[in-house]
Amino acid sequence: MRTTAETTPTADAPETGTGVWLHGVTADVDPATLSGITGMDAAPVRPVRAAGLTAVVSAAPLAEYGEAALRRNLEDLAWLERAARTHHTVVDALSRAGAVVPARLATVHRDDDRVARVLTERRDEFSATLARLTGREEWGVKGYVVPGAPPRTAEAAGAGGGAGAAYLRRRRAQLTAREEGQRIAADAAVAVHTALAGYAVAARRHAPQDRRLSGAATAMVLNGAYLIDRNGLAGFSALVGALADRHPELRLELTGPWPPYSFVAEPSAEPAHPVREPA
Amino acid sequence: MAVTSLAPSSADDPLAYRPVALVDLLDRVLGTGVVISGDITLAIADIDLVRISLRALVASVGALAPPDLPDVTPGSSVAVEP
Numbered sequence: 001m002r003t004t005a006e007t008t009p010t011a012d013a014p015e016t017g018t019g020v021w022l023h024g025v026t027a028d029v030d031p032a033t034l035s036g037i038t039g040m041d042a043a044p045v046r047p048v049r050a051a052g053l054t055a056v057v058s059a060a061p062l063a064e065y066g067e068a069a070l071r072r073n074l075e076d077l078a079w080l081e082r083a084a085r086t087h088h089t090v091v092d093a094l095s096r097a098g099a100v101v102p103a104r105l106a107t108v109h110r111d112d113d114r115v116a117r118v119l120t121e122r123r124d125e126f127s128a129t130l131a132r133l134t135g136r137e138e139w140g141v142k143g144y145v146v147p148g149a150p151p152r153t154a155e156a157a158g159a160g161g162g163a164g165a166a167y168l169r170r171r172r173a174q175l176t177a178r179e180e181g182q183r184i185a186a187d188a189a190v191a192v193h194t195a196l197a198g199y200a201v202a203a204r205r206h207a208p209q210d211r212r213l214s215g216a217a218t219a220m221v222l223n224g225a226y227l228i229d230r231n232g233l234a235g236f237s238a239l240v241g242a243l244a245d246r247h248p249e250l251r252l253e254l255t256g257p258w259p260p261y262s263f264v265a266e267p268s269a270e271p272a273h274p275v276r277e278p279a
Numbered sequence: 280m281a282v283t284s285l286a287p288s289s290a291d292d293p294l295a296y297r298p299v300a301l302v303d304l305l306d307r308v309l310g311t312g313v314v315i316s317g318d319i320t321l322a323i324a325d326i327d328l329v330r331i332s333l334r335a336l337v338a339s340v341g342a343l344a345p346p347d348l349p350d351v352t353p354g355s356s357v358a359v360e361p
Contacts, residue, residue, distance in 0.1 A: 104309070
């Protein structure tokens, strides 16, 4: 959607008009796929075509999706969840229909022409990424510490010194066991990730999730993402099961299939820890 | 396992499904995804803003559901949990 001259913002003008929310980039998209889904604020999703590529977008009123509004809204959990789920629903539908390069949340352009220009300028990069993602999907494997798995550090009980000293000894033993447990879990996470990455086309580790967010009972030590050939899913799933058996000190959780969010970062971004270069 | 907007919950119980967890989704839609410099939202790719958002999220979730997982307290016997 194009903004009109009167809504083109100047430096400090309040944001009016409508921008274009980018969901993702595909080679092409079947109109039937788009007609079955809605974009931001239930707006229709539509294609913007250029350079042999198709960007899938929806209207984003700048009063809600302009820069200032986004700064405010991204702090609002309910807004953030709604936006993330809406965006994900579109990307997920595209991903099930074919390869897609998902856009990061809140990628808003001024108008269709700007979107088309991005497609043209980055055509080679998008095309290469789409080729790499074709026939593949992302799976997540999270690993949580299993309490009590490591052996306790033995220490003589009642070694004298009174209640205070006994408390300090006990506390020291607790801390030692805790550090030992974390070290063992961290080592297991590396082993599990290495094994999964060896099977996957590409792999990366996200930062472990905060327990206040995940609601998990124990600490997360592995938050891995793995790009898997669709026909290799059974083998991957079996490998996760085998690794869970081999590492009782970790509880593994498999999530997916995800659109390949974790495998489209631009080269200049933070390294994605690719383990094996995609074929 | 092609279940729309659902995900297998666990390797232990691959037949159990549940909706996509928001925290897993945010790892992906905020932390990754292609960074395309939108005309308006250059700042959205800015790591500081993402951090602020996640901090707000932690605060919001914490307010809704205070952690009921006691950390190690003096005299308790189990100390493995971080």
